Every structure is written in structure tokens, then in C-alpha cells.
Amino acid sequence: MRYPLTEEERMIQSTSREFARKDLAAVAVENNEQGVYSEEIYKKLGELGFMGMTVPEKYGGVGLSNFCLILALEEISKVCASTAVAMSVHNSLVNWAILEYGSDFLKDRYLPGLASAEMIGAYALTEPAAGSDVSALRLTAERKGDEYVLNGTKIFISTGDKAQVIAVFGRTDQENRNRGISAFIVEPDYPGFSVGKIEHKMGLRASTTVELVFEDCRVPASNLLGEEGMGMQIALAVLDGGRVGIAAQSVGIAQAALDEAVTFARERKQFGKRIIDFQAIKLKISEIAMAIEASRLLMYRAAKLKDAGENMTKEAAMAKLFASRTANQASYDSMQIHGGVGYTTEFKVERLFRDARAMEIYEGTSEIQHLVISKKVVEEYERMLPE
Amino acid sequence: MKIIVLLKRVPDTEARILINQEGTGIREDDIKFVINPYDEYAIEEGLRLKEKVGGDSKVTVVCIGSEESAELIRTALAMGADDAVHVCDPALKKPGPFTSGAILAKVLQDEGFDIVFCGKQAIDDDMAQVQAITAEILDIPQVNVAVVFEISDDHSSAVLNRRIEGGDERVETKLPVIISCEKGLNEPRYASLPGIMKAKKKEIRKKTLADLGFDSAPGGGRSEILKWFPLPKGGECKMVEAEEIKDAAAELVKLLREEAKVL
Ligand SMILES: Cc1cc2nc3c(=O)[nH]c(=O)nc-3n(C[C@H](O)[C@H](O)[C@H](O)COP(=O)(O)OP(=O)(O)OC[C@H]3O[C@@H](n4cnc5c(N)ncnc54)[C@H](O)[C@@H]3O)c2cc1C
Ligand SMILES: Cc1cc2nc3c(=O)[nH]c(=O)nc-3n(C[C@H](O)[C@H](O)[C@H](O)COP(=O)(O)OP(=O)(O)OC[C@H]3O[C@@H](n4cnc5c(N)ncnc54)[C@H](O)[C@@H]3O)c2cc1C
Numbered sequence: 001m002r003y004p005l006t007e008e009e010r011m012i013q014s015t016s017r018e019f020a021r022k023d024l025a026a027v028a029v030e031n032n033e034q035g036v037y038s039e040e041i042y043k044k045l046g047e048l049g050f051m052g053m054t055v056p057e058k059y060g061g062v063g064l065s066n067f068c069l070i071l072a073l074e075e076i077s078k079v080c081a082s083t084a085v086a087m088s089v090h091n092s093l094v095n096w097a098i099l100e101y102g103s104d105f106l107k108d109r110y111l112p113g114l115a116s117a118e119m120i121g122a123y124a125l126t127e128p129a130a131g132s133d134v135s136a137l138r139l140t141a142e143r144k145g146d147e148y149v150l151n152g153t154k155i156f157i158s159t160g161d162k163a164q165v166i167a168v169f170g171r172t173d174q175e176n177r178n179r180g181i182s183a184f185i186v187e188p189d190y191p192g193f194s195v196g197k198i199e200h201k202m203g204l205r206a207s208t209t210v211e212l213v214f215e216d217c218r219v220p221a222s223n224l225l226g227e228e229g230m231g232m233q234i235a236l237a238v239l240d241g242g243r244v245g246i247a248a249q250s251v252g253i254a255q256a257a258l259d260e261a262v263t264f265a266r267e268r269k270q271f272g273k274r275i276i277d278f279q280a281i282k283l284k285i286s287e288i289a290m291a292i293e294a295s296r297l298l299m300y301r302a303a304k305l306k307d308a309g310e311n312m313t314k315e316a317a318m319a320k321l322f323a324s325r326t327a328n329q330a331s332y333d334s335m336q337i338h339g340g341v342g343y344t345t346e347f348k349v350e351r352l353f354r355d356a357r358a359m360e361i362y363e364g365t366s367e368i369q370h371l372v373i374s375k376k377v378v379e380e381y382e383r384m385l386p387e
Numbered sequence: 388m389k390i391i392v393l394l395k396r397v398p399d400t401e402a403r404i405l406i407n408q409e410g411t412g413i414r415e416d417d418i419k420f421v422i423n424p425y426d427e428y429a430i431e432e433g434l435r436l437k438e439k440v441g442g443d444s445k446v447t448v449v450c451i452g453s454e455e456s457a458e459l460i461r462t463a464l465a466m467g468a469d470d471a472v473h474v475c476d477p478a479l480k481k482p483g484p485f486t487s488g489a490i491l492a493k494v495l496q497d498e499g500f501d502i503v504f505c506g507k508q509a510i511d512d513d514m515a516q517v518q519a520i521t522a523e524i525l526d527i528p529q530v531n532v533a534v535v536f537e538i539s540d541d542h543s544s545a546v547l548n549r550r551i552e553g554g555d556e557r558v559e560t561k562l563p564v565i566i567s568c569e570k571g572l573n574e575p576r577y578a579s580l581p582g583i584m585k586a587k588k589k590e591i592r593k594k595t596l597a598d599l600g601f602d603s604a605p606g607g608g609r610s611e612i613l614k615w616f617p618l619p620k621g622g623e624c625k626m627v628e629a630e631e632i633k634d635a636a637a638e639l640v641k642l643l644r645e646e647a648k649v650l
Contacts, residue, residue: 011583012583048580
């Protein structure tokens with residue numbers, strides 16, 4: 001896609017692409033087939049600066065924009081969307097939450113390790129009874145002296161079994177549904193923490209998704225993120241950034257699906273012609289290409305608004321909803337263009353199709369994005385129209 | 388130790404090359420340009436040597452090329468080179484090997500150097516002459532197609548393996564020397580993200596021909612490219628089909644006689 005990038009942005013995109021095509025592509029197929037999370041890949045990503053992209057230099061990061069982060073995420077995702085899961089959660093949710101809401105103590109303690117990928121970050125919000133409805137979360141966090149004692153369960157936590165730094169959301173006040181939630185940084189060797197069930201997933205198989213169990217888990221009071229009661233605010237604010245990350249992951253999947261489709265259709269012949277010469281195929285290709293570019297523009301805008309320090313809740317939701325749909329449509333159509341072979345594990349499109357599905361589910365389902373967008377749109381009108 | 392790496396901007400190996408209408412060059416619209424892949428081995432070897440020797444060693448990139456080459460020079464700086472000289476002059480549209488050699492020899496003399504690494508050839512015009520011409524002008528040794536490089540303990544000489552047909556040739560050379568690098572010498576590093584940020588502050592010294600003391604492009608006039616044209620398209624393959632083998636054979640003979648006119 002033609003888009004004016006700066007020299008620095010082009011160089012970052014280039015390094016991301018090279019890394020994805022060489023180091024990541026060398027292991028992606030096998031890791032996804034066998035459901036293996038590769039510590040090695042994150043180590044390499046860390047060495048190149050990808051795990052602390054938006055962390056300032058004084059904390060060992062690179063001090064880049066969110067825009068650069070999504071350029072990188074898209075390139076990684078083209079080759080292995082699973083790898084982009086932890087990279088996105090780590091950068092957009094965990095690093096960002098600590099940077100934005102953490103005390104100096106927490107920043108000094110965690111950011112350098114996170115930026116170099118010596119520590120991996122996870123983000124634990126979802127519970128059995130609290131998925132889309134975050135305010136229903138039940139994990140309790142009770143203050144006892146210099147500590148909080150956590151009790152409850154988190155489910156579906158990406159990289160929860162690999163992480164050294166876990167942002168956990170719990171209830172410090174039973175009465176207050178929204179304002180009674182607080183956020184903590186939990187290390188896996190704190191007493192009372194354990195990893196429960198490991199999910200077997202349809203896609204994103206080189207990324208782990210696990211249950212986390214907290215049984216009288218003792219967390220130092222200094223590991224509170226922000227203030228007591230700020231949890232909901234933190235959760236939603238960092239999710240805005242996270243959603244742009246999911247948009248980038250989706251655009252990567254969609255672009256890879258288009259790349260595969262065009263490459264295949266130029267070679268495959270039926271009825272004496274290359275199938276790319278059939279109008280039915282051309283229509284699919286033009287629709288996918290257009291949706292990808294529109295998705296990318298929505299995501300670029302959301303990232304740039306974030307870099308400008310502006311609220312981008314609506315724009316992030318739009319980018320995420322549109323791009324995740326595009327990833328699904330693109331991988332669906334690409335498989336269709338492949339015909340029978342696209343349905344086999346020998347062709348990449350089969351993995352893209354499975355990976356795409358999660359994009360419309362996590363970090364807020366598509367239905368929830370509709371709620372977020374419509375709420376904002378109606379608010380905009382209400383400020384203009386008479387009562 | 389003063390280490391110099393030569394770098395050229397070339398079309399991406401994956402790009403589909405089309406000749407322009409006049410036959411004077413390739414169409415540059417919509418194709419990606421990259422650091423000549425063999426030059427990447429040169430950059431890597433330069434950086435490794437610097438890391439090994441330490442002290443106040445320095446890696447300087449030298450590039451002759453258009454304005455657009457600056458981004459690739461910046462990439463080499465992001466990989467870890469210290470600074471660069473960019474020879475960029477409108478009079479240098481498509482310098483031939485003698486022109487490039489004369490310019491590089493002058494830059495190398497001005498900069499001073501202990502060792503020069505470059506690619507074994509540029510993958511665009513595949514001449515593989517520039518390093519040889521430069522070395523001849525400077526009257527220093529050259530070792531080409533290196534796959535192993537080892538510096539001596541006192542840094543005054545080096546032992547190298549050259550890849551030749553069917554094996555390697557081991558040679559020893561005194562410094563200063565020009566070494567052209569072959570795939571297999573090393574695995575080039577990526578331009579890391581912190582590297583990219585640091586590269587912004589590194590110096591690229593831009594030089595025109597006049598800055599180097601030339602009135603016009605030096606060393607030219609020995610040969611001239613007359614015209615570029617694409618390879619003729621490979622012949623079509625025609626399958627002969629028939630129920631019986633003998634009918635197919637008859638058809639084939641007919642085709643060979645009447646169409647291909649070889650019988
Ligand atoms: C691969 C993967 C990785 C994940 N990683 C993490 C992680 O790292 N951290 C984390 O905290 N969570 C993670 N999750 C959890 C994810 O965020 C939740 O699955 C998601 O928020 C949806 O919640 P739920 O699964 O409970 O579905 P539910 O909320 O039960 O939703 C079920 C259906 O009901 C719809 N629905 C719900 N409410 C409404 C409404 N008000 N209006 C209309 N429709 C509605 C939903 O859209 C959905 O279609 C992950 C999930 C997956 C699949
Ligand atoms: C799970 C599975 C089981 C199967 N079992 C059997 C079986 O038991 N027996 C059997 O014989 N076969 C079987 N098949 C093969 C199946 O019938 C073929 O995959 C199918 O007919 C499509 O052919 P193809 O895969 O060669 O795709 P292609 O024909 O190459 O088609 C590729 C794409 O081009 C499109 N296309 C092709 N021609 C045109 C055109 N003229 N205009 C517009 N678009 C066009 C197609 O719609 C498709 O999108 C099976 C396939 C699968 C996936």
C-alpha cells in the first residue's frame with residue numbers, strides 16, 4: 001500500500017519484515033503445528049528492541065511511537081500471528097499500563113526487564129463469569145498490612161504460564177461495581193499463585209492461553225497500579241491501545257491471505273486459463289485488497305491519535321472491528337480461491353483462516369466494539385442536537 | 388583500526404526487472420531497492436572485525452549513489468557502522484567500473500584505511516570489477532570471494548579462504564587490503580530498533596565530484612554501454628498427444644520438419 005512513511009518508519013518496517021521472513025518463518029510452521037511457544041523468538045525480538053518499542057530509553061526501551069509498534073506487529077503477524085499475540089499484549093497492554101499508571105518504583109522494577117524481554121508480560125482480566133462484562137469480575141484483593149491478598153481465577157490469559165510480570169485486575173471493593181476494581185502487578189513466584197488449565201485452541205497455536213489460580217496469593221502493596229479503584233479505568237484505557245494492536249495483527253493476517261491468494265491464482269489453471277483471469281476471482285481479490293487498505297488506514301489513524309495523546313476509544317474500536325472482520329473475510333476468500341488444497345494443512349491459508357477467528361473475539365468481541373462505537377457516535381450527536 | 392565498507396544500492400533480488408523504453412536502463416518505478424546482498428556480508432565482517440580489535444576502531448561506509456542511497460547508508464549505520472561518506476553528484480548517472488574505482492580510490496586515500504570490505508559483485512550489473520580496479524589504482528593487494536576471514540594477532544596481516552570451483556583456497560595477505568565477500572562468510576545482523584534510533588545521529592558526509600577534486604567523472608571512456616535489452620522469451624513447449632504412440636511419433640516428425648525446420 002502506498003502511504004508516506006518517514007525514513008525511520010521504513011527502516012523499522014524493513015527490519016520487522018526481514019526478521020519475520022527469516023528467523024520467524026524458519027520456525028512458524030512447526031511451532032504452530034505442534035503448539036509450541038518459542039522462548040527463543042521472544043529473546044531475539046527482545047534483542048532487536050521489539051519488546052520495548054514504546055518504552056522510553058531511560059528504562060531500556062527504544063522510545064518509539066505506537067505507530068511504529070503497529071508497523072512491526074503487522075509484519076510479524078503476516079508470518080506468525082501467534083507470535084504477535086504476546087508481542088502485542090506485552091507492548092500495548094503491560095508495558096503501556098506500567099508506563100502510564102505505574103509508580104516510579106514499578107517502572108524501575110519492571111520496565112527494563114520487560115523492554116529487553118528478560119521478562120514477558122501478561123494481562124489478566126477475563127474470568128469465568130466476566131468476559132465481555134468486565135464489571136462482573138469477582139477475583140478479590142483484600143488489603144492486609146503491606147500486602148494485598150488475592151483470591152479467584154482468571155481464564156484465557158495469553159502467555160500467562162510464561163510471563164514474569166502479570167497485570168491482574170481484582171476487586172478491592174464489593175459495593176462499587178466499576179470503581180471497586182484495582183490493578184496489580186503479580187509475579188509468578190508470589191506465594192499462592194499457580195497456573196491451571198491450558199486451553200487447546202483452534203488457532204494461534206504457537207501462543208499459550210491459560211487459567212491462572214490465585215489462592216491467598218500475597219502481593220506487595222507497592223505493586224498496586226495507579227490507585228485503589230482505578231482498575232476499570234486502567235483496563236479500558238490500555239485496551240484502546242491493545243485494540244489497535246489486534247487491528248495490526250488482523251491486517252497482517254489479511255495481507256498474508258491476499259499474498260497467498262494472488263500467488264496461487266496466478267499459477268493455478270482450470271478450463272485452460274489461469275484462475276486469476278476469471279472475473280469471479282478478480283472480484284474477490286479487489287474486495288480483499290480494498291478492505292485491507294481501509295483497515296490499515298483506520299489503524300494508522302488510531303495509532304497516530306494515540307501518539308498525539310488524544311482519546312481514540314472510538315477510532316481504536318473501529319480499526320479493530322473492521323480489520324478483524326477483514327482478516328476473517330480475506331482468509332475465507334483466500335481459502336476459497338485455493339480450492340481443495342486450501343483446506344489442507346500444507347497451505348498457509350488454512351492456518352490464517354484459523355488464526356483470524358480469534359481476532360473477532362479477544363480484546364473485546366465484535367459485538368462489544370459495536371457497543372463502544374455506537375455509544376461514542378450517539379454521544380457525539382447528543383452534544384450537537386437539542387434535547 | 389580504520390575499517391571501510393563499500394556499499395551499493397541495487398534492485399531487490401525479488402524485484403521483476405523491466406528495461407525502459409529507450410533501452411538505457413531499467414524501469415525504477417515501483418521496485419524496491421536494497422543494499423547489495425554481498426555488501427551486507429561486508430558490513431557484517433567490518434563490524435565483527437571492529438568488535439574483535441576494539442580500541443578506537445571505526446567502521447566507515449562509503450557509497451557512490453543517488454540521493455535515494457542515503458536510506459540504505461542509514462541502514463548500514465543502524466547495523467552498527469560509525470559514519471559514512473556518500474558520493475552523490477548529478478554528473479554520476481550510471482558510473483562504470485573505472486569511474487567508480489577512481490572515485491573510491493580517492494575517497495579511500497582521503498579517509499585513510501587499514502582494510503576495506505566489499506561485496507564480491509553487485510547483483511545489478513554483475514561486473515565484479517570495482518574492487519579490483521580500486522585496488523590496482525591504490526596499488527594494494529586484493530582478495531576476492533572470501534568465505535573465511537581471520538586477522539593476525541598484531542593486525543598487520545590476515546588469512547582468508549577464497550571460494551573457488553570445487554573448494555577453497557587459503558591465502559595470506561598483508562594489510563592494507565581490499566577484500567570482497569561471498570555468501571557464507573557470516574550471517575549479517577539486522578538493523579536493530581535501538582540501532583535505527585542511534586543511526587539518526589551518525590554523520591553521513593556527502594561529497595560531490597568537485598569536493599573530491601574532480602572536474603568531471605574520472606576514469607571513463609574505456610567502454611560504453613550501448614543498449615540494454617531483455618532476454619528473448621523461452622520457447623513454448625508443445626505437447627504432442629495421440630491415442631497411439633506411432634501416431635504421436637509421426638506428428639512429432641512432421642512438426643520437427645515443417646515447424647521447427649530441423650529435419
Ligand atoms: C486466544 C484468546 C486469548 C485471550 N487472551 C486474553 C488475555 O490475555 N487476557 C484476558 O484477560 N483475556 C483474554 N482472552 C479472553 C477474551 O478477552 C474474552 O474471550 C472476550 O472478552 C469475550 O469474553 P467471553 O469469552 O467470556 O465471551 P462472552 O462475554 O460470554 O460473550 C459471548 C457472546 O456474547 C456476546 N455478548 C456479550 N455481551 C454482549 C452484549 N452486551 N451485547 C451483545 N452481545 C454480547 C459476545 O459478543 C459473544 O458473542 C482471550 C481469549 C482468546 C480466545
Ligand atoms: C475435504 C475434501 C474432500 C474431497 N473429496 C473428494 C472426493 O471424494 N472425490 C473427488 O473426486 N474429489 C474430492 N474433493 C475435491 C473437490 O471436489 C475439489 O477440491 C473441488 O472440485 C475444487 O477443485 P480444486 O480444488 O481443484 O479447485 P480449482 O478447480 O482449482 O478451483 C480453484 C478456485 O478457482 C475457482 N474457479 C475454477 N474455475 C472457475 C471458473 N470457470 N470461473 C470462476 N471461478 C473458477 C474455484 O471456484 C475456486 O475458487 C475433495 C475436496 C476436499 C476439500
